[in-house]
Protein backbone atom coordinates (compact mmCIF):
# COMPACT_ATOMS: atom_id res chain seq x y z
CA UNK A 1 0.00 0.00 0.00
CA UNK A 2 1.27 3.45 -1.04
CA UNK A 3 4.32 5.19 0.30
CA UNK A 4 5.75 7.64 2.76
CA UNK A 5 8.96 9.67 2.84
CA UNK A 6 10.49 12.19 5.20
CA UNK A 7 13.71 14.11 5.67
CA UNK A 8 15.24 16.31 8.37
CA UNK A 9 18.44 18.30 8.18
CA UNK A 10 18.72 18.77 4.47
CA UNK A 11 19.63 22.15 2.98
CA UNK A 12 16.61 21.73 0.66
CA UNK A 13 14.03 19.10 1.60
CA UNK A 14 11.51 19.62 -1.19
CA UNK A 15 13.36 18.03 -4.14
CA UNK A 16 14.22 15.07 -1.93
CA UNK A 17 10.57 14.56 -1.03
CA UNK A 18 9.33 14.96 -4.60
CA UNK A 19 11.94 12.64 -6.05
CA UNK A 20 11.18 10.13 -3.31
CA UNK A 21 7.48 10.26 -4.13
CA UNK A 22 8.25 9.65 -7.80
CA UNK A 23 10.26 6.63 -6.76
CA UNK A 24 7.35 5.34 -4.69
CA UNK A 25 4.92 5.61 -7.60
CA UNK A 26 5.56 1.98 -8.58
CA UNK A 27 3.77 0.93 -5.37
CA UNK A 28 0.55 2.33 -6.82
CA UNK A 29 -1.29 5.42 -5.61
CA UNK A 30 -4.17 7.75 -6.33
CA UNK A 31 -3.09 11.05 -4.73
CA UNK A 32 -0.02 12.66 -3.19
CA UNK A 33 1.01 15.42 -0.83
CA UNK A 34 3.83 17.04 1.12
CA UNK A 35 4.29 19.20 4.20
CA UNK A 36 7.37 21.36 4.78
CA UNK A 37 8.57 22.95 7.99
CA UNK A 38 9.00 26.65 7.31
CA UNK A 39 9.64 29.43 9.83
CA UNK A 40 7.69 27.76 12.66
CA UNK A 41 4.81 27.03 10.33
CA UNK A 42 3.85 24.19 8.06
CA UNK A 43 3.38 24.53 4.32
CA UNK A 44 1.18 21.91 2.70
CA UNK A 45 0.39 20.92 -0.90
CA UNK A 46 -1.75 18.02 -2.12
CA UNK A 47 -2.85 16.72 -5.52
CA UNK A 48 -5.35 14.04 -6.49
CA UNK A 49 -4.99 13.35 -10.17
CA UNK A 50 -4.52 9.60 -10.16
CA UNK A 51 -1.17 8.47 -11.48
CA UNK A 52 -0.44 12.07 -12.50
CA UNK A 53 -0.66 13.26 -8.89
CA UNK A 54 3.05 13.46 -8.24
CA UNK A 55 3.67 15.55 -11.35
CA UNK A 56 0.69 17.77 -10.42
CA UNK A 57 2.23 18.12 -6.97
CA UNK A 58 5.57 19.10 -8.49
CA UNK A 59 3.76 21.92 -10.34
CA UNK A 60 2.04 23.11 -7.16
CA UNK A 61 5.31 23.07 -5.30
CA UNK A 62 6.68 25.80 -7.57
CA UNK A 63 5.03 28.07 -4.97
CA UNK A 64 6.66 26.33 -1.99
CA UNK A 65 8.93 28.21 0.41
CA UNK A 66 12.48 27.36 -0.64
CA UNK A 67 15.18 26.01 1.53
CA UNK A 68 13.04 24.29 4.08
CA UNK A 69 15.21 21.67 5.73
CA UNK A 70 12.59 19.15 6.72
CA UNK A 71 9.27 17.72 5.63
CA UNK A 72 7.21 14.64 4.92
CA UNK A 73 5.53 13.33 1.76
CA UNK A 74 2.93 10.67 0.96
CA UNK A 75 1.44 8.75 -1.93
CA UNK A 76 -2.03 7.53 -0.94
CA UNK A 77 -3.76 4.30 -1.93
CA UNK A 78 -7.22 5.02 -0.61
CA UNK A 79 -8.76 2.56 1.80
CA UNK A 80 -11.24 4.78 3.68
CA UNK A 81 -12.71 7.64 1.69
CA UNK A 82 -12.55 8.09 -2.06
CA UNK A 83 -9.40 9.35 -3.76
CA UNK A 84 -9.62 13.15 -3.79
CA UNK A 85 -7.68 16.17 -2.60
CA UNK A 86 -9.50 16.49 0.73
CA UNK A 87 -8.68 12.89 1.60
CA UNK A 88 -5.06 13.14 0.41
CA UNK A 89 -2.39 13.17 3.10
CA UNK A 90 -0.79 14.95 4.97
CA UNK A 91 -3.71 15.51 7.33
CA UNK A 92 -3.64 18.31 9.88
CA UNK A 93 -5.20 18.91 13.29
CA UNK A 94 -7.64 21.74 14.01
CA UNK A 95 -4.83 24.26 14.60
CA UNK A 96 -2.91 23.38 11.46
CA UNK A 97 0.24 23.07 13.58
CA UNK A 98 0.42 19.28 13.42
CA UNK A 99 0.61 17.34 10.13
CA UNK A 100 0.69 13.63 9.64
CA UNK A 101 1.02 10.96 6.97
CA UNK A 102 -0.11 7.37 7.37
CA UNK A 103 -0.01 4.12 5.45
CA UNK A 104 -2.39 1.43 6.63
CA UNK A 105 -5.74 1.36 8.37
CA UNK A 106 -6.89 2.63 11.77
CA UNK A 107 -9.45 0.03 12.75
CA UNK A 108 -11.20 1.89 15.54
CA UNK A 109 -11.42 5.22 13.70
CA UNK A 110 -15.23 5.32 13.97
CA UNK A 111 -15.35 5.39 17.73
CA UNK A 112 -12.35 7.74 17.98
CA UNK A 113 -13.81 10.22 15.52
CA UNK A 114 -17.19 10.22 17.28
CA UNK A 115 -15.46 11.04 20.56
CA UNK A 116 -13.30 13.72 18.92
CA UNK A 117 -16.25 15.34 17.16
CA UNK A 118 -18.17 15.39 20.44
CA UNK A 119 -15.27 17.34 21.93
CA UNK A 120 -15.49 19.90 19.12
CA UNK A 121 -12.89 18.72 16.60
CA UNK A 122 -13.65 19.57 13.00
CA UNK A 123 -12.69 16.98 10.39
CA UNK A 124 -11.80 17.93 6.85
CA UNK A 125 -11.58 14.44 5.36
CA UNK A 126 -13.42 11.14 5.57
CA UNK A 127 -10.27 9.08 6.05
CA UNK A 128 -9.55 6.81 8.98
CA UNK A 129 -6.20 8.63 9.28
CA UNK A 130 -7.39 12.05 10.38
CA UNK A 131 -8.32 10.87 13.90
CA UNK A 132 -4.60 10.50 14.57
CA UNK A 133 -3.89 14.19 13.94
CA UNK A 134 -6.71 15.30 16.26
CA UNK A 135 -5.86 12.85 19.00
CA UNK A 136 -2.19 13.95 18.90
CA UNK A 137 -3.45 17.54 19.09
CA UNK A 138 -5.30 16.70 22.31
CA UNK A 139 -2.29 15.02 23.87
CA UNK A 140 -0.09 18.01 22.90
CA UNK A 141 -2.62 20.28 24.61
CA UNK A 142 -2.15 18.17 27.78
CA UNK A 143 1.49 19.27 27.72
CA UNK A 144 3.10 16.25 26.06
CA UNK A 145 5.76 16.79 23.43
CA UNK A 146 5.19 15.37 19.95
CA UNK A 147 6.87 12.04 20.62
CA UNK A 148 4.97 11.48 23.86
CA UNK A 149 1.73 12.58 22.19
CA UNK A 150 2.18 10.03 19.39
CA UNK A 151 3.05 7.33 21.94
CA UNK A 152 -0.10 8.09 23.93
CA UNK A 153 -2.16 8.01 20.73
CA UNK A 154 -0.74 4.68 19.61
CA UNK A 155 -1.87 3.14 22.89
CA UNK A 156 -5.41 4.05 21.83
CA UNK A 157 -5.51 2.85 18.24
CA UNK A 158 -5.93 -0.56 16.66
CA UNK A 159 -4.86 -1.42 13.15
CA UNK A 160 -1.88 -1.23 10.83
CA UNK A 161 0.24 1.82 10.28
CA UNK A 162 3.43 3.50 9.24
CA UNK A 163 3.08 7.06 10.50
CA UNK A 164 5.21 10.17 10.30
CA UNK A 165 4.18 13.34 12.11
CA UNK A 166 5.59 16.85 12.32
CA UNK A 167 4.74 19.84 14.50
CA UNK A 168 5.37 23.47 13.54
CA UNK A 169 6.57 24.11 17.11
CA UNK A 170 9.25 21.41 16.91
CA UNK A 171 11.27 22.22 13.77
CA UNK A 172 13.84 19.71 12.59
CA UNK A 173 12.05 16.81 14.24
CA UNK A 174 9.99 14.03 12.66
CA UNK A 175 8.36 11.41 14.85
CA UNK A 176 7.53 8.13 13.16
CA UNK A 177 6.11 4.77 14.17
CA UNK A 178 5.13 1.49 12.65
CA UNK A 179 2.84 -1.50 13.19
CA UNK A 180 2.57 -3.97 10.27
CA UNK A 181 3.06 -1.41 7.45
CA UNK A 182 6.73 -1.14 6.45
CA UNK A 183 9.04 1.67 7.54
CA UNK A 184 12.79 2.21 7.22
CA UNK A 185 15.15 4.93 8.37
CA UNK A 186 18.19 6.15 6.45
CA UNK A 187 21.11 8.25 7.63
CA UNK A 188 23.74 10.38 5.96
CA UNK A 189 26.08 13.09 7.22
CA UNK A 190 23.85 15.83 8.69
CA UNK A 191 20.51 14.49 7.47
CA UNK A 192 18.13 11.70 8.39
CA UNK A 193 15.45 10.06 6.24
CA UNK A 194 12.45 7.79 6.58
CA UNK A 195 10.54 5.93 3.91
CA UNK A 196 8.23 3.00 3.28
CA UNK A 197 10.99 1.29 1.39
CA UNK A 198 14.51 1.69 0.13
CA UNK A 199 13.97 3.04 -3.42
CA UNK A 200 12.61 6.35 -2.11
CA UNK A 201 15.90 7.25 -0.43
CA UNK A 202 18.33 4.93 -2.20
CA UNK A 203 20.76 7.61 -3.40
CA UNK A 204 20.29 9.89 -0.42
CA UNK A 205 21.01 7.76 2.62
CA UNK A 206 24.25 5.92 3.29
CA UNK A 207 22.97 3.53 5.95
CA UNK A 208 19.54 1.94 6.25
CA UNK A 209 17.72 0.62 9.34
CA UNK A 210 14.52 -1.40 9.65
CA UNK A 211 11.85 -0.22 12.09
CA UNK A 212 9.91 -3.05 13.77
CA UNK A 213 6.35 -3.22 15.05
CA UNK A 214 5.37 -0.84 17.83
CA UNK A 215 8.56 1.17 17.71
CA UNK A 216 8.59 4.96 17.84
CA UNK A 217 11.42 6.86 16.16
CA UNK A 218 12.60 10.41 16.71
CA UNK A 219 14.47 11.74 13.68
CA UNK A 220 16.69 14.81 13.90
CA UNK A 221 19.41 16.09 11.52
CA UNK A 222 22.06 14.24 13.48
CA UNK A 223 20.43 10.84 13.56
CA UNK A 224 17.63 9.06 15.31
CA UNK A 225 16.60 7.38 18.54
CA UNK A 226 14.05 4.59 18.87
CA UNK A 227 11.90 3.40 21.76
CA UNK A 228 9.20 0.82 22.16
CA UNK A 229 5.63 1.70 23.09
CA UNK A 230 6.51 1.93 26.76
CA UNK A 231 9.43 4.24 26.10
CA UNK A 232 12.26 1.73 26.51
CA UNK A 233 15.14 2.40 24.07
CA UNK A 234 15.66 -0.21 21.34
CA UNK A 235 18.31 -0.73 18.67
CA UNK A 236 17.34 -1.11 15.03
CA UNK A 237 18.61 -3.80 12.70
CA UNK A 238 20.79 -2.39 9.92
CA UNK A 239 19.90 -3.37 6.38
CA UNK A 240 22.71 -4.19 3.94
CA UNK A 241 21.74 -2.41 0.73
CA UNK A 242 23.72 -3.10 -2.38
CA UNK A 243 20.78 -2.77 -4.77
CA UNK A 244 20.24 -0.65 -7.82
CA UNK A 245 16.92 1.17 -8.15
CA UNK A 246 15.19 -1.63 -10.04
CA UNK A 247 16.06 -4.36 -7.55
CA UNK A 248 15.24 -1.99 -4.69
CA UNK A 249 11.73 -1.61 -6.14
CA UNK A 250 11.43 -5.38 -6.09
CA UNK A 251 12.39 -5.31 -2.42
CA UNK A 252 15.50 -7.35 -3.17
CA UNK A 253 13.50 -10.18 -4.82
CA UNK A 254 14.35 -11.26 -8.35
CA UNK A 255 10.95 -10.23 -9.69
CA UNK A 256 7.63 -8.70 -8.71
CA UNK A 257 5.88 -12.06 -8.67
CA UNK A 258 8.14 -13.29 -5.92
CA UNK A 259 7.84 -10.04 -3.99
CA UNK A 260 4.06 -10.12 -4.27
CA UNK A 261 3.83 -13.77 -3.23
CA UNK A 262 5.75 -12.79 -0.10
CA UNK A 263 3.36 -9.91 0.54
CA UNK A 264 0.43 -12.31 0.86
CA UNK A 265 0.34 -12.56 4.66
CA UNK A 266 0.15 -8.76 4.77
CA UNK A 267 -2.52 -8.63 2.04
CA UNK A 268 -4.71 -11.05 3.98
CA UNK A 269 -4.18 -9.27 7.29
CA UNK A 270 -5.01 -5.91 5.73
CA UNK A 271 -8.17 -7.29 4.12
CA UNK A 272 -9.28 -8.60 7.52
CA UNK A 273 -8.73 -5.29 9.35
CA UNK A 274 -11.63 -3.18 10.54
CA UNK A 275 -14.32 -5.65 9.46
CA UNK A 276 -16.36 -6.28 12.58
CA UNK A 277 -18.48 -3.53 14.14
CA UNK A 278 -19.27 -3.06 17.82
CA UNK A 279 -22.24 -5.44 17.53
CA UNK A 280 -20.03 -8.18 16.08
CA UNK A 281 -21.49 -7.76 12.58
CA UNK A 282 -19.20 -7.99 9.55
CA UNK A 283 -19.14 -4.70 7.65
CA UNK A 284 -18.83 -3.71 4.00
CA UNK A 285 -16.61 -0.79 2.91
CA UNK A 286 -19.53 0.82 1.16
CA UNK A 287 -23.14 -0.23 1.59
CA UNK A 288 -26.13 1.38 -0.04
CA UNK A 289 -28.52 -1.45 0.84
CA UNK A 290 -30.41 -2.00 4.08
CA UNK A 291 -30.11 -5.19 6.13
CA UNK A 292 -33.76 -5.86 5.30
CA UNK A 293 -32.97 -5.68 1.59
CA UNK A 294 -30.01 -8.00 2.06
CA UNK A 295 -32.20 -10.47 3.92
CA UNK A 296 -34.44 -10.82 0.85
CA UNK A 297 -31.60 -12.32 -1.22
CA UNK A 298 -32.76 -15.70 -2.49
CA UNK A 299 -30.11 -16.32 -5.11
CA UNK A 300 -26.51 -15.22 -5.63
CA UNK A 301 -24.83 -14.99 -9.03
CA UNK A 302 -21.11 -14.40 -9.15
CA UNK A 303 -19.50 -12.95 -12.27
CA UNK A 304 -15.75 -12.88 -12.84
CA UNK A 305 -12.94 -13.80 -15.23
CA UNK A 306 -9.58 -15.56 -14.95
CA UNK A 307 -8.23 -16.04 -11.43
CA UNK A 308 -11.15 -14.02 -10.04
CA UNK A 309 -13.45 -16.66 -11.49
CA UNK A 310 -11.71 -19.24 -9.32
CA UNK A 311 -12.06 -17.10 -6.19
CA UNK A 312 -15.75 -16.73 -7.02
CA UNK A 313 -15.98 -20.52 -7.19
CA UNK A 314 -14.43 -20.79 -3.73
CA UNK A 315 -17.04 -18.27 -2.56
CA UNK A 316 -19.82 -20.46 -3.96
CA UNK A 317 -18.83 -23.23 -1.55
CA UNK A 318 -18.60 -20.76 1.35
CA UNK A 319 -21.87 -18.95 0.70
CA UNK A 320 -23.82 -22.14 0.14
CA UNK A 321 -22.36 -23.89 3.15
CA UNK A 322 -22.58 -21.01 5.61
CA UNK A 323 -25.46 -18.86 4.36
CA UNK A 324 -27.56 -21.60 2.70
CA UNK A 325 -28.31 -19.52 -0.42
CA UNK A 326 -27.93 -21.04 -3.82
CA UNK A 327 -25.03 -19.62 -5.81
CA UNK A 328 -24.20 -19.76 -9.46
CA UNK A 329 -20.85 -18.69 -10.84
CA UNK A 330 -20.77 -17.27 -14.32
CA UNK A 331 -17.95 -16.29 -16.63
CA UNK A 332 -18.49 -12.55 -16.89
CA UNK A 333 -18.18 -12.49 -20.68
CA UNK A 334 -21.02 -15.03 -20.97
CA UNK A 335 -23.41 -13.59 -18.40
CA UNK A 336 -24.67 -10.62 -20.35
CA UNK A 337 -25.37 -12.46 -23.56
CA UNK A 338 -27.44 -15.30 -22.21
CA UNK A 339 -30.44 -13.30 -20.99
CA UNK A 340 -29.67 -14.03 -17.33
CA UNK A 341 -32.45 -14.61 -14.84
CA UNK A 342 -31.87 -12.07 -12.07
CA UNK A 343 -34.33 -9.78 -10.33
CA UNK A 344 -34.76 -7.65 -7.21
CA UNK A 345 -34.15 -10.57 -4.87
CA UNK A 346 -30.93 -11.63 -6.62
CA UNK A 347 -27.51 -10.58 -5.47
CA UNK A 348 -24.95 -10.32 -8.26
CA UNK A 349 -21.34 -10.16 -7.09
CA UNK A 350 -18.65 -8.98 -9.50
CA UNK A 351 -15.06 -9.87 -8.65
CA UNK A 352 -12.19 -8.03 -10.33
CA UNK A 353 -8.75 -6.98 -9.11
CA UNK A 354 -8.78 -3.75 -11.10
CA UNK A 355 -12.49 -3.03 -10.85
CA UNK A 356 -12.22 -2.12 -14.53
CA UNK A 357 -12.37 -5.54 -16.24
CA UNK A 358 -14.77 -4.73 -19.02
CA UNK A 359 -16.53 -8.12 -19.06
CA UNK A 360 -17.21 -8.01 -15.33
CA UNK A 361 -18.15 -4.34 -15.29
CA UNK A 362 -20.68 -4.70 -18.09
CA UNK A 363 -22.09 -7.83 -16.44
CA UNK A 364 -22.68 -5.85 -13.24
CA UNK A 365 -24.30 -3.05 -15.18
CA UNK A 366 -26.58 -5.56 -16.90
CA UNK A 367 -27.54 -7.03 -13.51
CA UNK A 368 -28.26 -3.60 -12.11
CA UNK A 369 -30.51 -2.75 -15.02
CA UNK A 370 -32.44 -5.92 -14.25
CA UNK A 371 -32.97 -4.72 -10.69
CA UNK A 372 -30.51 -6.99 -8.87
CA UNK A 373 -28.55 -5.99 -5.77
CA UNK A 374 -25.04 -5.50 -7.10
CA UNK A 375 -21.88 -6.06 -5.04
CA UNK A 376 -18.29 -5.40 -6.14
CA UNK A 377 -15.19 -7.05 -4.71
CA UNK A 378 -12.14 -5.18 -6.02
CA UNK A 379 -8.68 -3.98 -5.09
CA UNK A 380 -9.12 -0.44 -6.39
CA UNK A 381 -11.08 2.11 -4.40
CA UNK A 382 -13.54 4.11 -6.48
CA UNK A 383 -12.95 1.98 -9.58
CA UNK A 384 -15.74 1.74 -12.17
CA UNK A 385 -17.17 -1.39 -10.57
CA UNK A 386 -17.04 0.12 -7.08
CA UNK A 387 -18.99 3.12 -8.32
CA UNK A 388 -21.55 0.99 -10.12
CA UNK A 389 -22.21 -1.31 -7.17
CA UNK A 390 -24.73 -1.02 -4.31
CA UNK A 391 -22.19 -2.49 -1.91
CA UNK A 392 -18.41 -2.83 -2.03
CA UNK A 393 -15.87 -4.95 -0.24
CA UNK A 394 -12.30 -3.91 -0.96
CA UNK A 395 -9.38 -6.27 -1.00
CA UNK A 396 -6.45 -4.43 0.47
CA UNK A 397 -3.56 -6.13 -1.25
CA UNK A 398 -1.85 -2.95 -2.46
CA UNK A 399 -0.75 -2.54 -6.07
CA UNK A 400 0.03 -5.75 -7.93
CA UNK A 401 2.64 -5.17 -10.62
CA UNK A 402 3.15 -8.72 -11.89
CA UNK A 403 0.69 -9.57 -14.67
CA UNK A 404 -0.34 -12.84 -13.03
CA UNK A 405 -2.38 -12.41 -9.88
CA UNK A 406 -1.11 -13.79 -6.58
CA UNK A 407 -1.73 -11.61 -3.52
CA UNK A 408 -4.95 -10.17 -4.95
CA UNK A 409 -6.29 -13.72 -5.40
CA UNK A 410 -5.83 -14.59 -1.74
CA UNK A 411 -7.21 -11.22 -0.66
CA UNK A 412 -10.30 -11.82 -2.85
CA UNK A 413 -10.95 -15.17 -1.22
CA UNK A 414 -10.73 -13.53 2.20
CA UNK A 415 -13.09 -10.71 1.21
CA UNK A 416 -15.57 -13.15 -0.34
CA UNK A 417 -15.52 -15.40 2.71
CA UNK A 418 -16.22 -12.36 4.88
CA UNK A 419 -19.16 -11.63 2.59
CA UNK A 420 -20.35 -15.22 2.99
CA UNK A 421 -20.16 -14.86 6.78
CA UNK A 422 -22.10 -11.58 6.58
CA UNK A 423 -24.86 -13.30 4.62
CA UNK A 424 -24.88 -16.08 7.21
CA UNK A 425 -25.25 -13.47 9.98
CA UNK A 426 -28.15 -11.79 8.18
CA UNK A 427 -29.92 -15.05 7.52
CA UNK A 428 -29.17 -16.52 10.94
CA UNK A 429 -27.75 -19.68 9.39
CA UNK A 430 -24.64 -19.76 11.59
CA UNK A 431 -24.61 -19.30 15.35
CA UNK A 432 -22.76 -16.15 16.47
CA UNK A 433 -20.16 -18.35 18.21
CA UNK A 434 -19.49 -20.22 14.98
CA UNK A 435 -19.02 -16.96 13.06
CA UNK A 436 -16.61 -15.80 15.77
CA UNK A 437 -14.74 -19.11 15.61
CA UNK A 438 -14.40 -18.96 11.82
CA UNK A 439 -13.21 -15.35 11.99
CA UNK A 440 -10.61 -16.40 14.52
CA UNK A 441 -9.45 -19.23 12.24
CA UNK A 442 -9.30 -16.77 9.33
CA UNK A 443 -7.01 -14.54 11.38
CA UNK A 444 -4.66 -17.53 11.77
CA UNK A 445 -4.27 -17.89 8.00
CA UNK A 446 -1.58 -15.21 7.42
CA UNK A 447 0.81 -17.14 9.69
CA UNK A 448 0.06 -20.35 7.78
CA UNK A 449 0.71 -18.63 4.46
CA UNK A 450 4.00 -17.39 5.88
CA UNK A 451 4.83 -20.96 6.84
CA UNK A 452 4.25 -22.11 3.24
CA UNK A 453 6.40 -19.24 1.96
CA UNK A 454 9.18 -20.24 4.32
CA UNK A 455 9.19 -23.75 2.86
CA UNK A 456 9.71 -22.57 -0.72
CA UNK A 457 13.02 -24.43 -1.15
CA UNK A 458 11.18 -27.75 -1.09
CA UNK A 459 8.85 -26.67 -3.91
CA UNK A 460 11.82 -25.37 -5.91
CA UNK A 461 13.45 -28.77 -5.53
CA UNK A 462 10.33 -30.63 -6.74
CA UNK A 463 10.02 -28.20 -9.67
CA UNK A 464 13.61 -28.92 -10.61
CA UNK A 465 12.93 -32.67 -10.68
CA UNK A 466 9.83 -32.43 -12.88
CA UNK A 467 11.04 -29.51 -15.00
CA UNK A 468 10.77 -31.31 -18.34
CA UNK A 469 7.07 -32.24 -17.90
CA UNK A 470 4.80 -31.06 -20.74
CA UNK A 471 1.41 -32.17 -19.38
CA UNK A 472 -0.09 -31.43 -15.99
CA UNK A 473 -3.48 -32.35 -14.55
CA UNK A 474 -4.54 -30.64 -11.33
CA UNK A 475 -7.17 -32.55 -9.36
CA UNK A 476 -9.25 -31.51 -6.38
CA UNK A 477 -12.63 -32.05 -4.84
CA UNK A 478 -14.84 -29.58 -3.03
CA UNK A 479 -12.88 -26.25 -2.71
CA UNK A 480 -9.87 -28.19 -3.93
CA UNK A 481 -11.53 -28.00 -7.36
CA UNK A 482 -11.25 -24.20 -7.81
CA UNK A 483 -7.79 -24.47 -6.26
CA UNK A 484 -6.89 -27.00 -8.97
CA UNK A 485 -8.21 -24.66 -11.66
CA UNK A 486 -6.15 -21.78 -10.27
CA UNK A 487 -3.02 -23.95 -10.04
CA UNK A 488 -3.41 -24.99 -13.67
CA UNK A 489 -4.04 -21.41 -14.78
CA UNK A 490 -0.92 -20.08 -13.01
CA UNK A 491 1.13 -22.78 -14.70
CA UNK A 492 -0.28 -22.02 -18.15
CA UNK A 493 0.22 -18.29 -17.69
CA UNK A 494 3.89 -18.29 -16.81
CA UNK A 495 5.36 -21.59 -18.07
CA UNK A 496 3.38 -21.98 -21.35
CA UNK A 497 3.00 -25.66 -20.53
CA UNK A 498 -0.26 -27.57 -20.97
CA UNK A 499 -2.16 -27.82 -17.69
CA UNK A 500 -5.79 -28.61 -16.86
CA UNK A 501 -7.72 -28.44 -13.65
CA UNK A 502 -10.44 -31.02 -12.97
CA UNK A 503 -12.80 -32.04 -10.23
CA UNK A 504 -11.19 -35.37 -9.39
CA UNK A 505 -14.45 -37.29 -9.75
CA UNK A 506 -14.73 -36.15 -13.37
CA UNK A 507 -11.46 -37.84 -14.35
CA UNK A 508 -13.07 -41.14 -15.29
CA UNK A 509 -15.50 -39.34 -17.62
CA UNK A 510 -12.84 -38.50 -20.17
CA UNK A 511 -9.46 -37.10 -19.13
CA UNK A 512 -8.29 -40.46 -17.80
CA UNK A 513 -7.68 -41.39 -21.46
CA UNK A 514 -4.83 -38.85 -21.47
CA UNK A 515 -3.07 -40.23 -18.41
CA UNK A 516 0.17 -42.01 -19.30
CA UNK A 517 3.81 -42.04 -18.18
CA UNK A 518 5.30 -38.56 -18.31
CA UNK A 519 2.10 -36.83 -17.17
CA UNK A 520 2.22 -35.16 -13.75
CA UNK A 521 -0.98 -35.19 -11.70
CA UNK A 522 -1.03 -32.53 -8.99
CA UNK A 523 -3.52 -33.56 -6.30
CA UNK A 524 -4.97 -31.23 -3.67
CA UNK A 525 -5.33 -33.47 -0.63
CA UNK A 526 -5.69 -30.94 2.18
CA UNK A 527 -9.47 -30.71 2.40
CA UNK A 528 -10.56 -33.64 4.54
CA UNK A 529 -13.99 -33.74 2.94
CA UNK A 530 -13.81 -36.43 0.24
CA UNK A 531 -10.11 -37.05 0.85
CA UNK A 532 -10.60 -40.82 0.72
CA UNK A 533 -12.26 -40.58 -2.66
CA UNK A 534 -9.30 -38.54 -3.88
CA UNK A 535 -6.96 -41.26 -2.67
CA UNK A 536 -8.81 -43.70 -4.95
CA UNK A 537 -8.42 -41.28 -7.87
CA UNK A 538 -4.68 -41.17 -7.21
CA UNK A 539 -4.52 -44.95 -7.36
CA UNK A 540 -6.29 -44.75 -10.75
CA UNK A 541 -3.76 -42.34 -12.25
CA UNK A 542 -0.77 -44.07 -10.71
CA UNK A 543 -1.78 -47.39 -12.18
CA UNK A 544 -1.77 -45.72 -15.60
CA UNK A 545 1.80 -44.51 -15.13
CA UNK A 546 1.32 -40.87 -14.09
CA UNK A 547 3.65 -39.17 -11.63
CA UNK A 548 1.73 -37.90 -8.60
CA UNK A 549 2.61 -34.68 -6.83
CA UNK A 550 0.39 -34.19 -3.78
CA UNK A 551 -0.23 -31.09 -1.70
CA UNK A 552 -1.04 -32.54 1.73
CA UNK A 553 -1.28 -31.72 5.42
CA UNK A 554 1.80 -31.92 7.52
CA UNK A 555 2.14 -35.51 8.73
CA UNK A 556 -0.27 -37.13 6.23
CA UNK A 557 1.55 -40.47 5.89
CA UNK A 558 -1.24 -42.06 3.85
CA UNK A 559 -0.77 -39.54 1.04
CA UNK A 560 3.01 -39.75 1.34
CA UNK A 561 2.77 -43.50 0.73
CA UNK A 562 0.93 -43.03 -2.58
CA UNK A 563 2.52 -39.89 -4.04
CA UNK A 564 5.84 -39.56 -5.83
CA UNK A 565 6.34 -36.06 -4.42
CA UNK A 566 4.61 -34.37 -1.50
CA UNK A 567 4.47 -30.67 -0.69
CA UNK A 568 3.35 -30.32 2.93
CA UNK A 569 1.31 -27.33 4.15
CA UNK A 570 -0.26 -26.53 7.54
CA UNK A 571 -3.77 -27.85 8.15
CA UNK A 572 -6.68 -25.42 8.34
CA UNK A 573 -10.47 -25.22 8.09
CA UNK A 574 -11.85 -26.92 4.94
CA UNK A 575 -13.02 -23.66 3.34
CA UNK A 576 -9.73 -21.90 4.05
CA UNK A 577 -7.54 -24.56 2.41
CA UNK A 578 -7.42 -22.67 -0.94
CA UNK A 579 -5.68 -19.80 0.88
CA UNK A 580 -2.86 -22.10 1.88
CA UNK A 581 -2.74 -24.52 -1.06
CA UNK A 582 -2.75 -21.83 -3.74
CA UNK A 583 0.49 -20.42 -2.34
CA UNK A 584 2.23 -23.76 -2.88
CA UNK A 585 0.81 -23.91 -6.42
CA UNK A 586 2.01 -20.38 -7.17
CA UNK A 587 5.48 -21.42 -6.04
CA UNK A 588 5.31 -24.52 -8.23
CA UNK A 589 4.41 -22.48 -11.32
CA UNK A 590 7.02 -19.87 -10.41
CA UNK A 591 9.87 -22.35 -10.10
CA UNK A 592 8.86 -24.30 -13.21
CA UNK A 593 8.93 -20.99 -15.12
CA UNK A 594 12.32 -20.14 -13.66
CA UNK A 595 13.59 -23.59 -14.66
CA UNK A 596 12.63 -22.63 -18.21
CA UNK A 597 14.31 -19.23 -17.96
CA UNK A 598 11.04 -17.34 -18.51
CA UNK A 599 10.12 -13.80 -17.43
CA UNK A 600 7.42 -14.44 -14.81
CA UNK A 601 6.42 -10.77 -14.49
CA UNK A 602 5.60 -10.32 -18.16
CA UNK A 603 4.13 -13.48 -19.66
CA UNK A 604 3.62 -13.43 -23.40
CA UNK A 605 0.26 -12.32 -24.85
CA UNK A 606 -1.23 -11.25 -21.49
CA UNK A 607 -2.30 -7.89 -20.04
CA UNK A 608 -2.82 -7.05 -16.38
CA UNK A 609 -6.15 -5.28 -16.80
CA UNK A 610 -8.38 -6.44 -19.62
CA UNK A 611 -10.48 -3.54 -20.85
CA UNK A 612 -11.58 -5.00 -24.19
CA UNK A 613 -14.34 -7.58 -24.68
Ligand code: GLU
Nearest residue numbers: 002076077079080103104
Ligand atom coordinates in the same frame (compact mmCIF):
# COMPACT_ATOMS: atom_id res chain seq x y z
N1 GLU B 1 -6.23 4.41 5.28
C1 GLU B 1 -5.61 5.63 4.84
C2 GLU B 1 -6.47 6.35 3.82
O1 GLU B 1 -7.36 5.77 3.23
C3 GLU B 1 -4.22 5.42 4.31
C4 GLU B 1 -4.22 4.67 3.03
C5 GLU B 1 -2.80 4.41 2.56
O2 GLU B 1 -2.17 3.49 3.12
O3 GLU B 1 -2.37 5.12 1.63
O4 GLU B 1 -6.26 7.50 3.62
